Amino acid sequence: MNKYLIVILSFFIELSLSLIFYKNTIFLNTFSLLSIYIIYPFFKNNKRKFFIIIIILGFIYDLVCSSIFGVNLILFFISAVIIAFIHDNFSVNYLNSLTASILMLIIYRFLTYFAFIKVNKLGFDFKIFISSIYSTLILNTCYITMLYFLLRKRMYKLKY
């Protein structure tokens, strides 16, 4: 499967699903973010290109989805740095991929929530923060599992 297609499809699936599953359900997703994790091995020899794609994705994501311009651009970039670190230092297997993507999700949610409460001068609500994480776990776990097993062979080949 084409690496660019994975990102584009993930982005549009995320866009579509956000309209079907309303908030307070447990079927929320951040597929665009997960797609970054999966495509990294395809850019192993061209990291610059990888980061450029992440910046473009973050820019479009902000333009279309977020109410504050620049947030996702920066967050996606940070996620990309973390992804590069994980991929370069750990082996590619299902457990690592799942753990890394969940960790990434928590960091992403934490930074978004932290920035949001800072700007709006709100108090930190642990319940809201936790619910924003667990509500996204089911779909994201399914998606990363599906992508991992679809691209497993190619990921191994590219890494070793």
Add this chain to the structure above:
Amino acid sequence: MYRKKRKDKKSIVIVISLIIVLVISVFIYIMNKKSNLNPFEKIIKDTVLTIGSVITKPVSFISDKINESKEKNNLYEKYKDLEEKYNNIKNYEEEIDNLKQENTELAKLLEIQNILTDYDYVNATIVNREINFWYDTFTIDKGESSGIDINMAVVTPDGLLGKVIETSNLYSKVKLITSESLGQKISVRIKIADGKYVYGLLYDYDSDKKCFLIEGISENVDIPIGSTVKTTGMSDIFPKGIVIGKVEGIEKDNFDLTKIVEVKPSVDYDSFSYVTVLKRKEVNNE
């Protein structure tokens, strides 16, 4: 060797912490900075959302069909209900015509502007609502080409939703009144008896209690629980008479001088798909 490794680890942690602090500072700067879309951004946004809406269509079609089949179960009851309403419509139509005429004449006499009859309605569908900003913003499928402009009020049949904050040619972004960063207070009135109103300012949304807060109401005024709260029209954005909700509770402020009124919103901010933008009618000078 071991020491060097430990030193390296320490410096990595320091660098990462610095980056995070820097990033959060940049966040806050960006988040507080208001900007409109430039033509290049407008084109990108229009293109991406158009492709997105095409992809979403089959999914929406299926979910609509599922809802449709659910609704079919109550078809007979709904038919009976509608039949009864239809029989009363003719009486209402005549009454509405008379009221409209009276309203226009009175508005002219009192030089009141910003009432609902001054507006055209543009119906729109929500095309995007981001999880992280659920109670903050959403995007609708009408933009500048449909005459939508910044600061137009957005409503549903149940009540006030928010205002337009950003437009591209085909789409617009709406800021909900539940948003912490709405940037303005809304002038409202509470009906306490027939023909008697109390005026106040809607200044905040309590996301824990899920209610709006109204300030500026004298301690001596009695406000019945369940009173309806509507906009006053004392602003360029929100016309008069749009429902906000019903009074749910009353508290005193910190100095015991005024009352803080808690209002339960009439709109369910979690589940709405279609909205109406209130577009001011163009004045015909001929």
